[in-house]
Amino acid sequence: MSTFLFSLACAAAIASQAVPPTQVGSALPNDNRVAAGRLAKGVLTLELEAREVNWYPEEASGTAIPVYGFAEGGRRVRVPGPMIRVPAGTELHVTVRNLLPKSMRLRGLQDRASAVLDSVVISRGATHVFRFRVDIPGTYYYWGRTEALPPIPEPGVGQDALLNGVFIVDPVGTKPLKGERVFVITLWSDTLAGSGGKSDRADRVLRRELVSRDRWLLGAVNGRSWPHTERLSYTVGDTIHWRVINASPAPHPMHLHGFYFDVDARGDGQRDTVFTPAQRRQAVTEWMTRGTTMAMTWVPSRAGNWLFHCHLVTHIAETNRLSHAEHDPGMRRNHAESGMTGLVLGLRVAPARSTASAPDPKPRRALRVFVTERARVYGDQPGFSYILQEGPTPPASDSIRIPSSFILLHQNEPTEITVINASSRVATIHWHGLELESFYDGVGDWSGWGTRIAPAIAPGDSFVVRVTPQRAGTFIYHTHTDEAIGLPSGLYGTLIVLPEHAPPDTTERVFLLGIGGPLEDALPVVNGSTTPPPIELRAGIAHRFRFINISPLESHTVQLMSGGTMQQWRAVAKDGADLPAQQATAQPGVVALHPGETYDFEVLRQAPESLTMKIISPETITNRLAARARGTSRDLLPRIVTEIPVVVRQ
Ligand SMILES: [Cu+2]
Secondary structure, three states, X not given: OHHHHHHHHHHHHHHHHHOOOOOOOEOEEOOOOOEOOEEEOOEEEEEEEEXXXXXXXXXXXXXXXXXXXXXXXXXXXXXXXEEEEEEOOOEEEEEEEEOOOOOEEEEOOOOOOOOOOOEEEEOOOOEEEEEEEOOOOEEEEEEEEOOOOOOOOOOOOOOOOOOEEEEEEEOOOOOOOOOOEEEEEEEEEEOOHHHOOOOHHHHHHHHOOOOOOOOEEEEEEOOEOEOOOOEEEEEOOOOEEEEEEEOOOOOEEEEEOOOOEEEEEEEOOOOEEEOOOOOOEEEOEEEEOOOOEEEEEEOOOOOEEEEEEEOOHHHHEHHHOOOOOOOOOOOOOOHHHHHEOEOEEEEEEEOOOOOOOOOOOOOOEEEEEEEXXXXXXXXXXXXXXXXXXXXXXXXXXXXXOOOOOOEEEEOOOOEEEEEEEOOOOOEOOEEEOOOOOHHHOOOOOOOEEOOEEOOOEOOOOEEEEEEOOOOOEXXXXXXXXXXXXXXXXXXXXXXXXXXXXXXXXXXXEEEEEEEOOOOOOOOEEEOOEOOOOOEEEEOOOEEEEEEEEOOOOOXXXXXXXXXXXXXXXXXXXXXXXXXXXXOOOEEEOEXXXXXXXXXXXXXXXXXXXXXXXXXXXXXXXXXXXXXXXXXXXXHHOOOEEEEEEEEEEO
């Protein structure tokens, strides 16, 4: 059977190479470092052409995707298109020539002072001249659509997926920040005759997102898909400024490994809001809905290889790769490079010259975590878990704990965690949100620095993690290998860091949200259960509710209700970081939890009563697929509501 699969895979790879490139030319990826056009005397003159092009998101010799893109007049097409970047007050003369085989609607080439963005239709072969003055600074983009626009205009995913470009307006009298980078996220999804058939495995992953069997899905950052995305090099102590533009019609929870970042501004392509210092947020995961933008700042304080990536498994699954069939035996088995595709950026942070790397502190506390596996836990599919050894006897290698063990660490306590892989597959643990050394970050064949790179943990092997948590808070530990199957199959758990020397917190209540299995009828689970038991609170005592969402793709909305009335709680922390005082306020008891996020709220009730924690989740994949077959939008599907009684006692 496996020989049959291999030969199929090879045939597919050969077939894709055999497709002759068409005569339309190939696009160059755009790293968005150089502004397009000629800026003179306050006037930017730019000629843009929309053209058909072959896009190579992977190897330059890899699979070509025919798309539409923008070029500066007479030059090669860039994906994303040429960047427009001017100071406020600039007059723009942009001539757009439509050399596509059909007419195009163009949006975004205008000042943002008006209430709505216009669409300008440019017929096939026609030219339109945009003349306008920009006054409102911000991070914007322009984009074209050749298909009919949906009711809510959004960038395309098919041939139009790369038909966009950055448009930044800097405040008068300022220059772009030194070293600032601009990243455009795109998502392409279409059929592709030349790339062979999608495997059963790829189909299983992408069904989660209702991508049908004959379609491929590929995310790209600045025109390239991991592991071919640009590798960014920094030095410890650098102040790093990024602008991220989600020029795709899908949301992306963007997650940074190892460090918090400040969210400085958020926008929707039309309006951009620069936060005041009091409004600025700290996050390790920022949810970017379709078409939105972000400006962020962070300072790496530890050397090593790090990642910035989307936390939706379908947007980084290696099964999306076009150029290699996934079981290609000749493929180099670097788990980081071969195990992910799409929306991943690799960062290399060099040590500062003045600092010698500090030796790991001597551990005071030693933990042992086993990766276990049991056959046929979810139908014919195996279940996995991380089990913390308690007492002298290790857990049986085929024992399963749902959910995986709760792991409690203490701030500033040097801790050693030996991860023993008792499963039949390669394993990793990523300590999501912890500010630890790169070597222990849990991305096999990537985490670490120089020649000291952490491997993925082979079956029967073990790996010692050393960590001294820098701050107390709510975190997650989870697999960073084969996430699309591993996460719903149990490889995630709650990771709490308590303040130094603090006793166990009896006031906390943990809500760990995931999906209960890799099958299509799997339901959302809270602490591993589809029917979580009631929780009890004491009147007059402030309780800390810790929410974690580690679902593969699903967002959940949590509401604290009394009958039909929403209650109040006080915001405390996001992603493990305490909120600044101005943001730690009483607010309505509702939060949308996206994959890779954690939130803490304080709940204080004065008298005995009965409340309900309502968790509103998307329907199962089975029902999403059935709805699609009926032609119903998935947004119209009823939601799955999990109700947890909250009993307040005297
Ligand atoms: Cu994504």
